[in-house]
Amino acid sequence: xxxxxxxxxxxxxxxxxxxxxxxxxxxxxxxxxxxxxxxxxxxxxxxxxxxxxxxxxxxxxxxxxxxxxxxxxxxxxxxxxxxxxxxxxxxxxxxxxxxxxxxxxxxxxxxxxxxxxxxxxxxxxxxxxxxxxxxxxxxxxxxxxxxxxxxxxxxxxxxxxxxxxxxxxxxxxxxxxxxxxxxxxxxxxxxxxxxxxxxxxxxxxxxxxxxxxxxxxxxxxxxxxxxxx
Numbered sequence: 164x165x166x167x168x169x170x171x172x173x174x175x176x177x178x179x180x181x182x183x184x185x186x187x188x189x190x191x192x193x194x195x196x197x198x199x200x201x202x203x204x205x206x207x208x209x210x211x212x213x214x215x216x217x218x219x220x221x222x223x224x225x226x227x228x229x230x231x232x233x234x235x236x237x238x239x240x241x242x243x244x245x246x247x248x249x250x251x252x253x254x255x256x257x258x259x260x261x262x263x264x265x266x267x268x269x270x271x272x273x274x275x276x277x278x279x280x281x282x283x284x285x286x287x288x289x290x291x292x293x294x295x296x297x298x299x300x301x302x303x304x305x306x307x308x309x310x311x312x313x314x315x316x317x318x319x320x321x322x323x324x325x326x327x328x329x330x331x332x333x334x335x336x337x338x339x340x341x342x343x344x345x346x347x348x349x350x351x352x353x354x355x356x357x358x359x360x361x362x363x364x365x366x367x368x369x370x371x372x373x374x375x376x377x378x379x380x381x382x383x384x385x386x387x388x389x390x391x392x
Contacts, residue, residue: 164209164210164279164301165191165207165208166189166190166191166208166210166211167191167192167193167199167203167211168180168191168192168193168211169196169202169203169212169217170194170214170241171194171195171217171218172214176192176194177192185317187304187317187320188317189318189321195218196217196218196219196220196221196222199217199220200220200224200228200229203234203236204232204234209236209237210239211229211236211237211239213225213226213239214240215243215244215249222241222242223252223253226238226240226256226257229257230256230257237259237279238258238259238260239260239261239271240258240261241262241264241266242261243264244263245263259278259281260274262274279302292328294330294386294387295388296309296387299320299323299324301324306323306365308370313366314365318343318344318358319358319365322355322358322359322362323362323385325342325343326375326385327385329384329385330384330386330387331385331386333378333383333384334384335381336356336383338382340354340355355382355383362375372388
């Protein structure tokens with residue numbers, strides 16, 4: 164899943180990213196209100212973790228603007244203010260859940276999973292992606308081809324999910340990096356080629372036909388075998 168963390172305490176933000184990545188989520192970070200709002204309005208995330216007190220635009224206003232723009236991404240609001248009126252205000256502007264600092268990571272993860280389950284019940288068609296005989300279960304974090312389970316790392320899973328959300332569409336390396344490695348300072352210029360190679364070894368090797376195609380000079384796409392081939 165793709166999660167946005169808007170948190171100005173960088174130490175906490177980096178800790179959240181590490182914990183969420185260990186749970187196989189792709190994570191983007193924003194450390195101020197404006198950049199967080201810009202990303203949140205892109206409506207490409209599965210969950211937004213939103214700090215209340217931020218430089219520039221605060222968390223309440225970000226949540227309010229998301230809902231005004233009809234962005235339905237589940238929002239988990241974080242704050243040190245735990246008074247009942249603060250929680251009520253957060254929920255009334257559109258947050259889906261509210262967690263006060265300090266919090267246990269186990270509780271944060273449980274609340275995120277609850278939000279994802281709630282979202283998946285609303286968007287049942289997105290629970291599983293399929294291309295040909297390849298399926299990707301977004302809840303179980305499981306890939307299968309022709310019924311065979313394929314073990315993927317968190318980044319391989321995120322890359323495959325992005326490709327499968329755009330079947331038959333040619334995606335440039337820049338598009339892929341922006342979607343899968345955005346804000347990851349470790350991303351290298353050839354990182355897409357390296358991970359496409361890893362994926363091919365796992366989902367194409369040993370099968371009758373390849374699903375991942377190279378479009379020379381442009382990028383990559385994933386598509387099922389055309390009929391008659």
